[in-house]
Amino acid sequence: MTELKRDLSLFDMTMISIGSAIGSGIFLTPALIANALPSPMWIIGVWVVGGLMAMSGALTFAELGAMMPRAGGVYVFLTEAYGGLVGFLYGWAIFLVANTGALAALAVAFSTYFGYFVPLSPTGQMMVAIGGMILVTIINVLGVKAGGIFSDLFTILKLAGIGVLLVAGLGWGSSHTTNFAAPLGNLSNGLTSALTLAFVSVMWSYGGWQHSTFTAAEAKDPKRTVPLSLILGALTVTFIYVSANVAYMFLLSPAQMAASPRIASDALSIVLGPLGGSLIALTIFISTFGTTGIYTLTAPRIYYAMANDGVFFKRVAEIHPKYRTPMFSIIFQTMWAIVLILFWGTFESLISYVVFTDWIFFALAAASVFIFRKKLPNAERPYKTFGYPFTPLFFTILSTLFVIYTFVEKPAEASAGVLFLALGVPVYYYWRKKGNKATS
Numbered sequence: 001m002t003e004l005k006r007d008l009s010l011f012d013m014t015m016i017s018i019g020s021a022i023g024s025g026i027f028l029t030p031a032l033i034a035n036a037l038p039s040p041m042w043i044i045g046v047w048v049v050g051g052l053m054a055m056s057g058a059l060t061f062a063e064l065g066a067m068m069p070r071a072g073g074v075y076v077f078l079t080e081a082y083g084g085l086v087g088f089l090y091g092w093a094i095f096l097v098a099n100t101g102a103l104a105a106l107a108v109a110f111s112t113y114f115g116y117f118v119p120l121s122p123t124g125q126m127m128v129a130i131g132g133m134i135l136v137t138i139i140n141v142l143g144v145k146a147g148g149i150f151s152d153l154f155t156i157l158k159l160a161g162i163g164v165l166l167v168a169g170l171g172w173g174s175s176h177t178t179n180f181a182a183p184l185g186n187l188s189n190g191l192t193s194a195l196t197l198a199f200v201s202v203m204w205s206y207g208g209w210q211h212s213t214f215t216a217a218e219a220k221d222p223k224r225t226v227p228l229s230l231i232l233g234a235l236t237v238t239f240i241y242v243s244a245n246v247a248y249m250f251l252l253s254p255a256q257m258a259a260s261p262r263i264a265s266d267a268l269s270i271v272l273g274p275l276g277g278s279l280i281a282l283t284i285f286i287s288t289f290g291t292t293g294i295y296t297l298t299a300p301r302i303y304y305a306m307a308n309d310g311v312f313f314k315r316v317a318e319i320h321p322k323y324r325t326p327m328f329s330i331i332f333q334t335m336w337a338i339v340l341i342l343f344w345g346t347f348e349s350l351i352s353y354v355v356f357t358d359w360i361f362f363a364l365a366a367a368s369v370f371i372f373r374k375k376l377p378n379a380e381r382p383y384k385t386f387g388y389p390f391t392p393l394f395f396t397i398l399s400t401l402f403v404i405y406t407f408v409e410k411p412a413e414a415s416a417g418v419l420f421l422a423l424g425v426p427v428y429y430y431w432r433k434k435g436n437k438a439t440s
Helices: 010-021 025-036 040-067 074-082 084-114 122-141 144-172 191-206 209-213 222-251 254-259 263-272 274-298 300-308 327-342 344-354 357-375 390-409 411-439
Strands: none
Touching: 010 144, 010 209, 010 222, 010 274, 025 040, 025 191, 025 222, 025 254, 025 263, 025 274, 040 074, 040 191, 040 209, 040 222, 040 357, 040 390, 074 084, 074 209, 074 300, 074 357, 084 122, 084 274, 084 300, 084 327, 084 357, 084 411, 122 144, 122 274, 122 327, 144 222, 144 263, 144 274, 191 222, 191 390, 209 222, 209 274, 222 254, 222 263, 263 274, 274 300, 274 327, 300 327, 327 344, 357 390, 357 411, 390 411
16 A cells, blocks of 8 residues: 655755745735734734744644644544544535635735736736646645655745845834834724734734644654644744834834735835835745645645545545655645635635634644543653643633634624534535445
């Protein structure tokens, strides 16, 4: 039987963790956060809290990933802790909307920024988006190492682009541009609503560090590389995001940040002129295209694990005999992502309704550390969560609060997300019944 090939080094896994988190968020969301919380220290504060949350999640998932270094990552943790239904519902959301929707959004984004350099019609942009998806699919089918090299290259390029922003802001900007002692002032919708809006943007920007757990079955020395990649990835992303926001405020005041639809371009243009806008457009293209490649690499390992468990199409569990990649899983994901691109206007709102459900599963996955410590006290744990039990508790509580706040502030979107998960229940039992018949 052909098996997945262990070809990913610690560097590859860390680049996956970093590259999955840094997409377009840091170039766009600071403006939304400055509009919600027009105070420098509050802006920095929510990014720091987001970083602490990412770090606590990484430290928690590091124990789980080292303990169960199998293809699928979070899917495996949820299935082992709560049973097949919970794991399936996570994969159901990831495949149908969360990851494929993110892929569609990233493809639309990189084709839009490609159009900054090569003028394209709307049809041309769609063709670039689909063509880019097909290209990264081919790369990832040809071997996990090929996908890893793509991830390494584009993550390094996006970090170089962000480095230009940091040097320009912190080196050529001025700390006098922003009054860092300015109070928050009166908020039209109240502090709770402002914080909720800000944290939605922050958590969306930080999300992705967990992707290195999906490829654990293809990592060299996974009991070491998986936890280290999560921790190093979360640390790096936190440093970059907090530093980038300070750099923005060395170039723009919070009011200017809030009013800017292209904050990164406007900030860099102050010191580099028109060249700054071109550099940022190129960086965002590289960043979004690179993240598209990483998502095409990582998430199919979830569907592969689901198919192996008998709750997805059997062919998705097949490994290419030469390249030793889950070829059909990768292609299947790309086909559905292309459908979402073709009907992007219809699905864009659906994605915003469902993505918050990610945090339901993140909270459950983090809480599974407590379950495994009790159920499997003697299991091998190459890495144990630093600060246990407070670290996983912090992540679980904040994730749960975010889910609750979403229900309170956006009940229609939250209800739609829960309904979507509920629709997955009969699908799960259909697959289980089908699997039982096949084995009887």
